[in-house]
Amino acid sequence: MTTPADSTSPHPTNALDDTVHQRHRLGILTICAEAERVEFTYLRDTLSLTGGNLSRHLAVLEEAHLIEVTKGHEGRRPRTWIAITAVGRAALAAELAALEALVLRHRRTSDA
Amino acid sequence: MSSEALLDHLKGLRRTVRHDRQAYAVPLLLFGVLTLAAAPLYLDSEGPDALRAAQQNPALAGLGGDLLQNSAAIGWYWLAALILGYLGTLWWYRRHALAVGVQTSTRKYLQAGVAGVLGGLALGPVLQFLAVNTYTSVSEAARRILFPLYALLSLGLIPILVITIGVLVLARVERSRLLALTAGILAVTLAAAVIYVNAPPFGDTFPRWGYVLTVLPPAAVLLTTGIIAAVRTRRTHT
Numbered sequence: 001m002t003t004p005a006d007s008t009s010p011h012p013t014n015a016l017d018d019t020v021h022q023r024h025r026l027g028i029l030t031i032c033a034e035a036e037r038v039e040f041t042y043l044r045d046t047l048s049l050t051g052g053n054l055s056r057h058l059a060v061l062e063e064a065h066l067i068e069v070t071k072g073h074e075g076r077r078p079r080t081w082i083a084i085t086a087v088g089r090a091a092l093a094a095e096l097a098a099l100e101a102l103v104l105r106h107r108r109t110s111d112a
Numbered sequence: 113m114s115s116e117a118l119l120d121h122l123k124g125l126r127r128t129v130r131h132d133r134q135a136y137a138v139p140l141l142l143f144g145v146l147t148l149a150a151a152p153l154y155l156d157s158e159g160p161d162a163l164r165a166a167q168q169n170p171a172l173a174g175l176g177g178d179l180l181q182n183s184a185a186i187g188w189y190w191l192a193a194l195i196l197g198y199l200g201t202l203w204w205y206r207r208h209a210l211a212v213g214v215q216t217s218t219r220k221y222l223q224a225g226v227a228g229v230l231g232g233l234a235l236g237p238v239l240q241f242l243a244v245n246t247y248t249s250v251s252e253a254a255r256r257i258l259f260p261l262y263a264l265l266s267l268g269l270i271p272i273l274v275i276t277i278g279v280l281v282l283a284r285v286e287r288s289r290l291l292a293l294t295a296g297i298l299a300v301t302l303a304a305a306v307i308y309v310n311a312p313p314f315g316d317t318f319p320r321w322g323y324v325l326t327v328l329p330p331a332a333v334l335l336t337t338g339i340i341a342a343v344r345t346r347r348t349h350t
Protein backbone atom coordinates (compact mmCIF):
# COMPACT_ATOMS: atom_id res chain seq x y z
CA MET A 1 0.00 0.00 0.00
CA THR A 2 1.40 3.41 -0.89
CA THR A 3 1.39 6.25 1.60
CA PRO A 4 0.09 9.70 0.62
CA ALA A 5 3.69 10.92 0.58
CA ASP A 6 4.60 8.21 -1.94
CA SER A 7 1.73 9.01 -4.21
CA THR A 8 2.43 12.75 -4.24
CA SER A 9 6.25 12.54 -4.52
CA PRO A 10 7.59 12.56 -8.07
CA HIS A 11 8.41 9.17 -9.57
CA PRO A 12 12.16 8.38 -9.26
CA THR A 13 12.42 7.91 -13.04
CA ASN A 14 11.96 11.69 -13.34
CA ALA A 15 15.40 12.07 -11.76
CA LEU A 16 17.11 9.85 -14.34
CA ASP A 17 19.34 11.74 -16.75
CA ASP A 18 19.31 10.41 -20.32
CA THR A 19 22.97 11.27 -20.86
CA VAL A 20 24.09 9.40 -17.76
CA HIS A 21 21.48 6.65 -17.62
CA GLN A 22 22.69 4.75 -20.68
CA ARG A 23 24.28 1.57 -19.29
CA HIS A 24 27.76 1.96 -20.81
CA ARG A 25 28.00 5.65 -20.01
CA LEU A 26 26.98 4.88 -16.44
CA GLY A 27 29.72 2.24 -16.41
CA ILE A 28 32.30 4.73 -17.71
CA LEU A 29 31.39 7.27 -15.03
CA THR A 30 31.39 4.61 -12.29
CA ILE A 31 34.86 3.40 -13.27
CA CYS A 32 36.25 6.93 -13.58
CA ALA A 33 34.81 7.87 -10.17
CA GLU A 34 36.90 5.12 -8.57
CA ALA A 35 40.23 6.45 -9.83
CA GLU A 36 42.04 9.67 -10.53
CA ARG A 37 42.08 8.86 -14.23
CA VAL A 38 41.55 5.82 -16.40
CA GLU A 39 43.09 4.86 -19.71
CA PHE A 40 40.99 4.35 -22.85
CA THR A 41 42.09 0.72 -23.32
CA TYR A 42 41.21 -0.12 -19.70
CA LEU A 43 37.67 1.22 -20.19
CA ARG A 44 37.33 -0.58 -23.51
CA ASP A 45 38.44 -3.93 -22.06
CA THR A 46 36.56 -3.66 -18.75
CA LEU A 47 33.29 -2.67 -20.43
CA SER A 48 33.80 -5.07 -23.36
CA LEU A 49 33.21 -2.33 -25.92
CA THR A 50 34.75 -1.70 -29.32
CA GLY A 51 37.05 1.31 -29.62
CA GLY A 52 34.59 3.14 -31.86
CA ASN A 53 31.65 2.51 -29.57
CA LEU A 54 33.58 3.71 -26.53
CA SER A 55 34.74 6.84 -28.40
CA ARG A 56 31.12 7.75 -29.17
CA HIS A 57 30.07 7.38 -25.53
CA LEU A 58 33.09 9.42 -24.40
CA ALA A 59 32.21 12.17 -26.85
CA VAL A 60 28.67 12.38 -25.40
CA LEU A 61 30.00 12.55 -21.83
CA GLU A 62 32.69 15.09 -22.74
CA GLU A 63 30.11 17.24 -24.53
CA ALA A 64 28.06 17.27 -21.31
CA HIS A 65 31.22 18.24 -19.31
CA LEU A 66 30.94 15.06 -17.26
CA ILE A 67 34.45 13.85 -18.14
CA GLU A 68 37.75 15.30 -19.33
CA VAL A 69 39.78 13.53 -21.99
CA THR A 70 43.55 14.06 -22.13
CA LYS A 71 45.59 12.73 -25.02
CA GLY A 72 49.34 12.30 -24.74
CA HIS A 73 52.28 10.00 -25.23
CA GLU A 74 54.11 7.75 -22.79
CA GLY A 75 57.36 7.11 -24.57
CA ARG A 76 56.32 6.30 -28.12
CA ARG A 77 52.97 4.91 -27.11
CA PRO A 78 49.94 7.20 -27.46
CA ARG A 79 47.73 7.25 -24.38
CA THR A 80 44.27 8.66 -23.83
CA TRP A 81 43.33 9.28 -20.19
CA ILE A 82 39.80 9.96 -18.99
CA ALA A 83 38.99 11.71 -15.71
CA ILE A 84 35.58 12.42 -14.22
CA THR A 85 34.75 16.08 -13.50
CA ALA A 86 33.00 17.49 -10.42
CA VAL A 87 29.84 17.84 -12.56
CA GLY A 88 30.25 14.18 -13.56
CA ARG A 89 30.55 13.05 -9.96
CA ALA A 90 27.42 14.97 -9.01
CA ALA A 91 25.51 13.55 -11.99
CA LEU A 92 26.63 10.02 -11.13
CA ALA A 93 25.60 10.43 -7.49
CA ALA A 94 22.17 11.76 -8.55
CA GLU A 95 21.72 8.88 -10.99
CA LEU A 96 22.63 6.25 -8.40
CA ALA A 97 20.29 7.86 -5.86
CA ALA A 98 17.49 7.80 -8.42
CA LEU A 99 18.17 4.14 -9.25
CA GLU A 100 18.19 3.20 -5.57
CA ALA A 101 14.93 5.08 -5.02
CA LEU A 102 13.45 3.23 -7.97
CA VAL A 103 14.51 -0.14 -6.56
CA LEU A 104 13.12 0.80 -3.15
CA ARG A 105 9.81 1.90 -4.67
CA HIS A 106 9.60 -1.30 -6.71
CA ARG A 107 10.22 -3.42 -3.58
CA ARG A 108 7.56 -1.54 -1.62
CA THR A 109 5.05 -1.98 -4.44
CA SER A 110 5.88 -5.71 -4.67
CA ASP A 111 5.49 -6.18 -0.90
CA ALA A 112 2.14 -4.36 -0.80
CA MET B 113 18.41 -4.62 -17.52
CA SER B 114 16.43 -3.88 -14.33
CA SER B 115 17.51 -1.09 -11.97
CA GLU B 116 18.54 -3.67 -9.39
CA ALA B 117 20.66 -5.59 -11.89
CA LEU B 118 22.18 -2.34 -13.13
CA LEU B 119 23.16 -1.34 -9.57
CA ASP B 120 24.71 -4.80 -9.05
CA HIS B 121 26.60 -4.43 -12.33
CA LEU B 122 27.97 -1.05 -11.22
CA LYS B 123 28.93 -2.47 -7.83
CA GLY B 124 30.88 -5.20 -9.64
CA LEU B 125 32.64 -2.58 -11.80
CA ARG B 126 33.64 -0.59 -8.71
CA ARG B 127 35.06 -3.74 -7.12
CA THR B 128 37.06 -4.55 -10.28
CA VAL B 129 38.54 -1.05 -10.53
CA ARG B 130 39.48 -0.96 -6.84
CA HIS B 131 41.16 -4.32 -7.18
CA ASP B 132 43.01 -3.36 -10.37
CA ARG B 133 44.38 -0.12 -8.99
CA GLN B 134 45.54 -1.57 -5.67
CA ALA B 135 49.34 -1.55 -5.50
CA TYR B 136 50.19 -1.19 -1.83
CA ALA B 137 52.36 -4.29 -1.44
CA VAL B 138 55.43 -2.44 -2.73
CA PRO B 139 55.23 0.57 -0.35
CA LEU B 140 54.71 -1.78 2.60
CA LEU B 141 57.73 -3.88 1.62
CA LEU B 142 59.82 -0.78 0.84
CA PHE B 143 59.14 0.85 4.21
CA GLY B 144 59.54 -2.54 5.92
CA VAL B 145 63.05 -2.91 4.44
CA LEU B 146 63.94 0.70 5.28
CA THR B 147 62.80 0.19 8.90
CA LEU B 148 64.70 -3.08 9.19
CA ALA B 149 67.84 -1.44 7.75
CA ALA B 150 67.61 1.25 10.44
CA ALA B 151 67.78 -1.33 13.26
CA PRO B 152 71.62 -1.39 13.66
CA LEU B 153 71.58 2.36 14.32
CA TYR B 154 69.51 1.73 17.46
CA LEU B 155 72.29 -0.32 19.12
CA ASP B 156 73.26 1.63 22.21
CA SER B 157 75.76 1.00 24.99
CA GLU B 158 73.56 2.72 27.59
CA GLY B 159 70.04 2.05 28.82
CA PRO B 160 67.22 4.59 29.17
CA ASP B 161 68.25 5.48 32.74
CA ALA B 162 71.72 6.70 31.71
CA LEU B 163 72.22 10.44 31.91
CA ARG B 164 73.55 11.97 28.72
CA ALA B 165 74.43 15.52 27.87
CA ALA B 166 71.98 17.03 25.40
CA GLN B 167 73.26 16.55 21.86
CA GLN B 168 73.44 19.59 19.66
CA ASN B 169 72.41 17.77 16.50
CA PRO B 170 71.64 19.73 13.33
CA ALA B 171 67.95 20.61 12.90
CA LEU B 172 67.70 18.40 9.80
CA ALA B 173 68.73 15.39 11.91
CA GLY B 174 65.85 16.15 14.31
CA LEU B 175 63.93 13.00 13.39
CA GLY B 176 66.46 11.00 15.44
CA GLY B 177 65.69 12.76 18.73
CA ASP B 178 68.58 13.19 21.17
CA LEU B 179 68.38 10.33 23.66
CA LEU B 180 70.27 7.62 21.82
CA GLN B 181 73.97 7.28 21.14
CA ASN B 182 73.40 7.45 17.36
CA SER B 183 70.57 9.99 17.36
CA ALA B 184 72.19 12.18 14.70
CA ALA B 185 72.85 9.20 12.42
CA ILE B 186 69.28 7.98 13.01
CA GLY B 187 67.97 11.46 12.11
CA TRP B 188 69.96 11.71 8.89
CA TYR B 189 69.10 8.12 7.94
CA TRP B 190 65.37 8.63 8.40
CA LEU B 191 65.33 11.96 6.61
CA ALA B 192 66.83 10.27 3.55
CA ALA B 193 64.81 7.05 4.02
CA LEU B 194 61.44 8.83 4.34
CA ILE B 195 62.10 10.95 1.24
CA LEU B 196 63.25 7.85 -0.64
CA GLY B 197 60.28 5.82 0.61
CA TYR B 198 57.64 8.41 -0.26
CA LEU B 199 59.17 9.26 -3.65
CA GLY B 200 59.64 5.55 -4.36
CA THR B 201 55.97 4.93 -3.53
CA LEU B 202 54.84 7.74 -5.83
CA TRP B 203 57.05 6.38 -8.65
CA TRP B 204 55.64 2.90 -8.08
CA TYR B 205 52.01 4.07 -8.25
CA ARG B 206 52.73 5.96 -11.47
CA ARG B 207 54.40 2.89 -12.97
CA HIS B 208 51.46 0.69 -11.87
CA ALA B 209 48.99 3.15 -13.41
CA LEU B 210 50.79 3.04 -16.74
CA ALA B 211 50.90 -0.76 -16.67
CA VAL B 212 47.27 -1.33 -15.64
CA GLY B 213 45.53 1.76 -17.02
CA VAL B 214 43.97 2.96 -13.77
CA GLN B 215 45.61 5.69 -11.74
CA THR B 216 45.17 6.06 -8.00
CA SER B 217 45.22 9.59 -6.64
CA THR B 218 48.39 9.93 -4.54
CA ARG B 219 48.02 13.64 -3.77
CA LYS B 220 46.84 13.07 -0.19
CA TYR B 221 49.59 10.51 0.38
CA LEU B 222 52.22 12.99 -0.81
CA GLN B 223 50.73 15.71 1.40
CA ALA B 224 50.82 13.33 4.39
CA GLY B 225 54.48 12.51 3.66
CA VAL B 226 55.57 16.13 3.36
CA ALA B 227 53.57 17.17 6.43
CA GLY B 228 54.90 14.16 8.36
CA VAL B 229 58.56 14.87 7.62
CA LEU B 230 58.26 18.61 8.25
CA GLY B 231 56.13 18.01 11.36
CA GLY B 232 58.67 15.45 12.63
CA LEU B 233 61.51 17.94 12.14
CA ALA B 234 59.56 20.72 13.86
CA LEU B 235 58.41 18.54 16.76
CA GLY B 236 61.69 18.72 18.70
CA PRO B 237 61.92 22.53 18.79
CA VAL B 238 58.17 22.87 19.46
CA LEU B 239 58.21 20.43 22.40
CA GLN B 240 61.38 22.07 23.71
CA PHE B 241 59.66 25.45 23.57
CA LEU B 242 56.58 24.09 25.37
CA ALA B 243 58.72 22.38 28.03
CA VAL B 244 60.78 25.47 28.75
CA ASN B 245 58.21 28.23 28.39
CA THR B 246 54.77 26.88 29.02
CA TYR B 247 55.11 23.73 31.10
CA THR B 248 52.95 24.93 33.98
CA SER B 249 50.18 26.18 31.72
CA VAL B 250 49.96 22.97 29.64
CA SER B 251 46.82 21.12 30.67
CA GLU B 252 46.83 17.55 31.86
CA ALA B 253 45.03 16.44 28.69
CA ALA B 254 47.64 18.13 26.48
CA ARG B 255 50.42 16.58 28.55
CA ARG B 256 48.90 13.13 27.96
CA ILE B 257 49.25 13.68 24.22
CA LEU B 258 52.61 15.42 24.34
CA PHE B 259 54.37 12.90 26.58
CA PRO B 260 54.08 9.92 24.18
CA LEU B 261 55.13 12.22 21.31
CA TYR B 262 58.14 13.36 23.33
CA ALA B 263 58.99 9.73 24.15
CA LEU B 264 58.73 8.73 20.46
CA LEU B 265 60.88 11.72 19.48
CA SER B 266 63.54 10.88 22.07
CA LEU B 267 63.66 7.27 20.91
CA GLY B 268 64.00 8.21 17.23
CA LEU B 269 60.61 6.61 16.46
CA ILE B 270 58.82 9.64 14.99
CA PRO B 271 59.72 8.42 11.46
CA ILE B 272 57.72 5.25 12.13
CA LEU B 273 54.80 7.43 13.21
CA VAL B 274 55.17 9.27 9.88
CA ILE B 275 55.10 5.90 8.07
CA THR B 276 52.01 4.88 10.10
CA ILE B 277 50.18 8.05 9.09
CA GLY B 278 51.19 7.43 5.46
CA VAL B 279 49.80 3.88 5.64
CA LEU B 280 46.56 5.22 7.14
CA VAL B 281 46.19 7.75 4.32
CA LEU B 282 46.98 5.03 1.80
CA ALA B 283 44.29 2.83 3.41
CA ARG B 284 41.75 5.59 2.79
CA VAL B 285 42.92 6.20 -0.77
CA GLU B 286 43.07 2.48 -1.59
CA ARG B 287 39.95 1.64 0.45
CA SER B 288 41.89 -1.26 1.95
CA ARG B 289 41.03 -2.93 5.24
CA LEU B 290 44.43 -4.65 5.32
CA LEU B 291 46.19 -1.29 5.17
CA ALA B 292 43.94 0.16 7.89
CA LEU B 293 44.69 -2.88 10.05
CA THR B 294 48.42 -2.47 9.34
CA ALA B 295 48.30 1.19 10.44
CA GLY B 296 46.45 0.14 13.62
CA ILE B 297 49.04 -2.54 14.47
CA LEU B 298 51.89 -0.10 13.77
CA ALA B 299 50.32 2.39 16.20
CA VAL B 300 50.12 -0.39 18.83
CA THR B 301 53.81 -1.27 18.34
CA LEU B 302 54.72 2.41 18.85
CA ALA B 303 52.65 2.61 22.04
CA ALA B 304 54.24 -0.64 23.23
CA ALA B 305 57.72 0.78 22.52
CA VAL B 306 57.07 3.77 24.78
CA ILE B 307 55.79 1.51 27.58
CA TYR B 308 58.66 -0.96 27.12
CA VAL B 309 61.40 1.69 27.32
CA ASN B 310 59.84 3.24 30.41
CA ALA B 311 59.63 -0.15 32.13
CA PRO B 312 62.20 -2.42 30.42
CA PRO B 313 61.88 -6.08 31.37
CA PHE B 314 65.68 -6.46 31.80
CA GLY B 315 65.93 -4.57 35.08
CA ASP B 316 69.20 -2.68 35.55
CA THR B 317 71.09 -4.52 32.82
CA PHE B 318 69.63 -2.93 29.70
CA PRO B 319 71.26 -4.84 26.81
CA ARG B 320 73.05 -3.15 23.91
CA TRP B 321 70.28 -4.25 21.57
CA GLY B 322 67.56 -3.04 23.95
CA TYR B 323 66.45 -0.13 21.73
CA VAL B 324 66.57 -2.31 18.60
CA LEU B 325 63.45 -4.01 19.98
CA THR B 326 61.53 -0.77 19.44
CA VAL B 327 62.20 -0.89 15.68
CA LEU B 328 61.95 -4.59 14.86
CA PRO B 329 58.19 -5.03 15.54
CA PRO B 330 57.11 -2.23 13.13
CA ALA B 331 59.56 -3.59 10.52
CA ALA B 332 58.08 -7.08 10.98
CA VAL B 333 54.52 -5.73 10.67
CA LEU B 334 55.31 -3.84 7.44
CA LEU B 335 57.17 -6.78 5.88
CA THR B 336 54.53 -9.34 6.89
CA THR B 337 51.57 -7.34 5.58
CA GLY B 338 53.60 -6.45 2.47
CA ILE B 339 54.19 -10.14 1.77
CA ILE B 340 50.49 -10.94 2.43
CA ALA B 341 49.45 -8.17 0.02
CA ALA B 342 51.92 -9.36 -2.63
CA VAL B 343 50.72 -12.96 -2.36
CA ARG B 344 47.06 -11.86 -2.55
CA THR B 345 47.74 -9.75 -5.64
CA ARG B 346 49.67 -12.58 -7.30
CA ARG B 347 46.91 -15.09 -6.54
CA THR B 348 44.13 -12.95 -7.96
CA HIS B 349 46.10 -12.12 -11.11
CA THR B 350 46.88 -15.79 -11.94
